[in-house]
Amino acid sequence: MLKIGSFHSSAFAHLAAAHLRENGLMAGVIDGSMSAITHVMASTLNKGAYELVIPSKRNETLARELLKQFETNPPEIDPDWENDIAPDLSKLDRKLIPNCPGCDWPIMIARPLGPCQRCGTKYDVLDMIFQTHGPEALAPCYETEPPLANMTDAQVCDIAIDCPACSYPLDGLGVRGHCPECGARFDRRELFNGLLGA
Numbered sequence: 512m513l514k515i516g517s518f519h520s521s522a523f524a525h526l527a528a529a530h531l532r533e534n535g536l537m538a539g540v541i542d543g544s545m546s547a548i549t550h551v552m553a554s555t556l557n558k559g560a561y562e563l564v565i566p567s568k569r570n571e572t573l574a575r576e577l578l579k580q581f582e583t584n585p586p587e588i589d590p591d592w593e594n595d596i597a598p599d600l601s602k603l604d605r606k607l608i609p610n611c612p613g614c615d616w617p618i619m620i621a622r623p624l625g626p627c628q629r630c631g632t633k634y635d636v637l638d639m640i641f642q643t644h645g646p647e648a649l650a651p652c653y654e655t656e657p658p659l660a661n662m663t664d665a666q667v668c669d670i671a672i673d674c675p676a677c678s679y680p681l682d683g684l685g686v687r688g689h690c691p692e693c694g695a696r697f698d699r700r701e702l703f704n705g706l707l708g709a
């Protein structure tokens with residue numbers, strides 16, 4: 512895992528990860544706030560306790576570009592989302608995500624309250640889906656099943672990842688096994704579920 516940024520806000524860190532995933536890069540958040548030492552260190556260094564991480568350093572340049580893009584024009588967040596009830600927007604059915612009410616371009620799920628990157632309109636994508644499709648359309652966002660549960664093994668294997676022990680690229684080596692370089696055991700589903708906060 513490679514850390515590419517840190518945030519004070521859990522909700523903000525998760526939206527940054529969603530922004531990377533929307534752009535085709537696997538990313539997740541490691542919650543360092545559980546450790547008292549991390550927390551003290553973080554406030555001393557004026558860094559956040561929530562680390563944005565990617566599973567392969569090969570994607571570092573693109574990840575940093577996307578993070579910069581995210582930080583240059585940050586999304587609105589709902590203050591309630593800091594209280595551990597943030598919906599997992601990555602589980603929304605993409606077909607139900609409406610277009611921006613201002614410019615009719617597709618809404619980015621990393622910007623659930625806008626403002627739209629194109630026209631600056633603020634909106635509430637969960638409320639829009641609720642109004643059009645009813646509460647059941649939002650139910651998957653609050654379920655706790657592992658994020659990769661619906662992905663096939665082939666899809667899981669397509670995500671670039673390096674050996675957690677020695678950083679050797681694990682391309683083409685199946686869902687689980689042993690690193691050919693250092694012999695460490697790996698399980699892609701376990702690694703990604705950890706990364707995605709399951």
Ligand SMILES: [Zn+2]
Pocket residue numbers: 611612613614615616627628629630631632
């Ligand atoms: Zn717009």
Ligand SMILES: [Zn+2]
Pocket residue numbers: 674675676677678679690691692693694695
């Ligand atoms: Zn290894």
